[in-house]
Amino acid sequence: MVGVIVAPKAPPSESRTGNLVRDGLLVVSAILMLAVLYLVFFWVPSDVNLGVSQRILYFHVPVAILGLGSILVVAGASAIHLVTKSDKWDSLAYAAAELGTVLTSMAIVTGAIWAKPVWGVWWTWDPKLTLTLILWFTYVSYLMLRAYGPKGSQGARYGTVVALFGAINAPIVYYAAELWRTTHPSLVVGPAAESGSLPSSMAMVLLLSTLTFILLSAYLLIERYSLKRSEAVVDELYQHIS
Amino acid sequence: MSFISISRNAFAGWMLVVAIVIGVATLSSGVAAGAEDAVPSPQPGAAGQQAEEGGSDPEANLPFLFAVYLITWAGFFGYTFVMSRRQREMRRELDALKTAIAGKDAEPEE
Numbered sequence: 001m002v003g004v005i006v007a008p009k010a011p012p013s014e015s016r017t018g019n020l021v022r023d024g025l026l027v028v029s030a031i032l033m034l035a036v037l038y039l040v041f042f043w044v045p046s047d048v049n050l051g052v053s054q055r056i057l058y059f060h061v062p063v064a065i066l067g068l069g070s071i072l073v074v075a076g077a078s079a080i081h082l083v084t085k086s087d088k089w090d091s092l093a094y095a096a097a098e099l100g101t102v103l104t105s106m107a108i109v110t111g112a113i114w115a116k117p118v119w120g121v122w123w124t125w126d127p128k129l130t131l132t133l134i135l136w137f138t139y140v141s142y143l144m145l146r147a148y149g150p151k152g153s154q155g156a157r158y159g160t161v162v163a164l165f166g167a168i169n170a171p172i173v174y175y176a177a178e179l180w181r182t183t184h185p186s187l188v189v190g191p192a193a194e195s196g197s198l199p200s201s202m203a204m205v206l207l208l209s210t211l212t213f214i215l216l217s218a219y220l221l222i223e224r225y226s227l228k229r230s231e232a233v234v235d236e237l238y239q240h241i242s
Numbered sequence: 243m244s245f246i247s248i249s250r251n252a253f254a255g256w257m258l259v260v261a262i263v264i265g266v267a268t269l270s271s272g273v274a275a276g277a278e279d280a281v282p283s284p285q286p287g288a289a290g291q292q293a294e295e296g297g298s299d300p301e302a303n304l305p306f307l308f309a310v311y312l313i314t315w316a317g318f319f320g321y322t323f324v325m326s327r328r329q330r331e332m333r334r335e336l337d338a339l340k341t342a343i344a345g346k347d348a349e350p351e352e
Contacts, residue, residue: 051302051303052302052303052304052306052307053303053306053307055307056306056307056310059310059311059314060310063314099321102317102318102321105317106313106314106317109313110310110313110314113306113309113310113313114306114310116306117302117303117306216318220318220321220322220325223322223325224325227325227328227329227332230329230332231332234332234335234336234339237336237339237343238339241339241342241343241346
């Protein structure tokens with residue numbers, strides 16, 4: 001009987017190096033976050049027109065960018081999974097989708113809180129906002145499909161289709177402020193941002209804040225990926241003993 | 243493995259406490275020292291649709307800023323908490339599996 005039960009390999013992310021990377025990411029992002037908080041609340045000047053509410057930008061923009069970026073990771077990893085059939089890529093896609101849902105939710109909520117004092121309304125059906133909401137629905141659809149749809153490779157295939165739809169939507173969300181007349185502020189980061197769209201001190205804090213959120217998200221992504229791999233190992237073990 | 247994940251979660255918890263303390267201190271001290279030397283951003287953002295709420299008081303919208311700050315942190319730590327709970331469940335399942343395997347091993351072979 002002993003020989004029949006072959007334990008699957010432990011997730012590679014549980015290795016010493018993996019743990020070291022994770023702990024390192026957490027510590028560095030925590031230190032940077034404290035620095036960002038100091039800069040945002042005590043150092044960077046306020047905008048003349050928007051006052052204190054302009055500082056919301058330092059939280060809203062990074063989570064919005066990462067929410068957009070996550071769908072590209074989901075689509076890329078799903079596509080690679082279809083080609084290579086490696087479950088690692090599927091786990092990465094799922095982990096990125098879950099993180100993307102959290103980040104996009106935060107982007108929508110923080111955006112609404114910014115809009116209230118500035119626009120006077122919590123929400124408006126502006127193209128950029130509407131497309132971001134569609135992106136959020138894409139994430140939710142992906143997760144629901146994976147949870148309640150067909151299991152195994154068929155579920156992953158359907159998930160890839162949803163993720164590719166989201167990946168097509170992502171650049172449209174990013175360029176929405178340029179493509180249509182929107183009330184949303186024009187781009188301040190990324191390839192389409194105009195140089196000098198922010199004073200240097202604000203741009204520096206935004207850059208540092210974005211870097212911090214990238215590191216924190218990377219940590220969460222690795223954690224979720226590792227958990228997903230562990231779930232796969234447990235499932236495999238159940239199959240072995242049943 | 244469990245020790246590392248427990249200490250990681252404890253670290254995350256401490257970070258949340260620090261974040262809340264900074265936030266409260268920020269609010270109570272009237273903060274936004276930089277508001278005094280305000281800088282005009284080349285694009286004020288709302289495409290000319292400035293609402294009245296901010297008015298002339300640059301600190302009028304401080305609760306909105308604090309809400310964003312709190313939601314961002316709560317979002318990240320809530321997610322970390324959910325993950326740590328799943329990890330605990332996973333460990334419990336692994337223990338159950340080990341017991342099941344040990345039980346099967348103990349069964350006399352026919």
